Amino acid sequence: MSTPVVLVAGLHAQARTAAVDRLLHDHPGAVAIHHDLRSVTTGRVERLVRDRSGVLDLAEIHLAHGCVTCTVREDLLPQLIRRAATASLLVVDLWDSVEPRPVAEAIDCEEARGLLHLTSVLTALDTEHMPIDITRGDRLTETGLSAANGDERHLAEVLARQIEYATGLVLHGGDAEDTELARAVLDHLAPVTPVFGVDALPQVTGTVLCSGMLAERVDPATAQLPVDAHTDEITTVVWHRLRPLHPARLFDAVDELVTESVRSRGRFWLATQHERLLAWDAVAGVVSVEDAGPWLAALPEAAWEMVSPTRRSAAALDWNEIIGDRVQHLVFTGPDLDRERLHALLDSCLLTEKEMLAGSDAWIGYDDPFAHILDLKEIA
Structure with a gap:
């Protein structure tokens, strides 16, 4: 019988620790594993293993290459497998700036099959600081939270991914006013994800999660995007159209689009990239545009069986007899x-x-400022 595994992510260490403490308290026999990555760039990581009674093991690990992937592959996964036979629940307490998706996908592997099964991905949030941090354009290197050499990610970018990938969000700290604002922000950023207080966590030992299903919740072609909404001073605006975008005109509008909103994401169709589904992802003034693969309409019908049912269903919702699933579907949230x-x-x-x-x-001949940057993350 395999052992359930819960990931607890979050930039806010105190909130994350409080959530992990609660899980250990609520589940006798549970064990939590945390890797302190503040020195990972030197190839040195500290591993802490504990249960509700206290520290079980504290060790310094030396990695051949200092990175999160190496930590997960070389130490976290073997530790989880080793402790699966004796723990009732395994809690992975992720370092501040670690995004849960690659860890979830590493655990959902052949090596761990039959020994481990992922049941929940929780992101713990400081109720007072989250609404501010989601607007911050600081790089992780400026805040001391980078997780590898050359980590160019931004604080708000990581926080957004931690929020949107999670199956449950946990609020910690703050007063009633802070809680009201935090819940309002989360209602816009992740409207279908349940929000809990740290003293009332969800059931985490039941449903088995598949990393592929988790990925489809956030991947551009299948993402569960927010809908039009207005709450006090927060607004979410959905833009949905069936014509292609002129690349030069869109490029000229990028700065205004990303500074007007705090968070925006979705999929879009450029006239010069007729066959390619492009992903838009922006937070706190930083935007990335990436090639997310072909539109389903650009594939021969014989290849449709090779894509997931979720992808086919998402395409069917936007399907047009002339243009197929090509669409503009962008969502903007801000004050x-x-x-x-x-x-x-x-x-x-x-x-x-x-x-x-x-x-x-004719479209293919348009000037396209995006052409040389589609393989790069940051464009503004």
């Missing part, structure tokens, strides 16, 4: 967003009727 102005700005970037009639053979 007091002007929906009409945002729509007008984005609509001005679409091809005109005359440009549409020229067809894709």
Whole structure:
């Protein structure tokens, strides 16, 4: 019989520790494993193993290459497998800036099959600081939270991914006003993810999670995106259109789009990239545009069986007899967003009727400022 595994992520160490403490308290026989990565760039990591009674093991590990992937592969996974036979629950207490997705995918592997099964991914959040941190454009290196040499990620970028990948969100600290604001922010960023207080955590020993299913919740082609919403001063605006975007006009609008909102994401269709689904991901003024693979309509029908049912279902929701699943579906969240102005700005970037009639053979000749940066993360 395999042992359940819970991942607890979060930039806010006190909130994360409180959630882990609660899990250990609620589950006799549970064991938590934490890797302190503050010196990982030198190849040195400290591993702490504890249960509800206290520290079981404290050791310094030396890695051939100082990175999160090496830590997970060389130490975390063997530790989980070793302790699976005696623990009722294994809690992985992730270092501050570690994103849960690669760890979940590492645990969901052939080596651990039959010994471990992932049941929950919780992200613990400081109720007072989260609404502020999601707006911060600081790099992790500036905050002392980088997890590897050359870690160029931004604090808000990591926090957004920790929130959106989780199957449950845990709030810790703050007063009633802080809690109200934090819940309002999370209702916009992750509206379908349940939110808990640290003293009332969800059941974590039941359903088995598949890393592929977790990935489909956030991947651009299948992501469960927020809907239009307005709560006090927070607004989420959805933009959905069936015409391609002119690359030069969109590029000129990027700065305004990302500074108007705190968080935006989704999938979009550039006229010059007719076959490719492009992913838009922006937070706290930092935006990335990436190639997320072909539109389903760009594949021969014989290849459709090779994509997941979730991908086929998502494409079916947007399907048009002429353009297939090609679509503009972007979502923007921020304080007091002007929906009409945002729509007008984005609509001005679409091809005109005359440009549409020229067809894709003409579109390919447009100046495309995105062409040389689609393989890079940061464009603004």
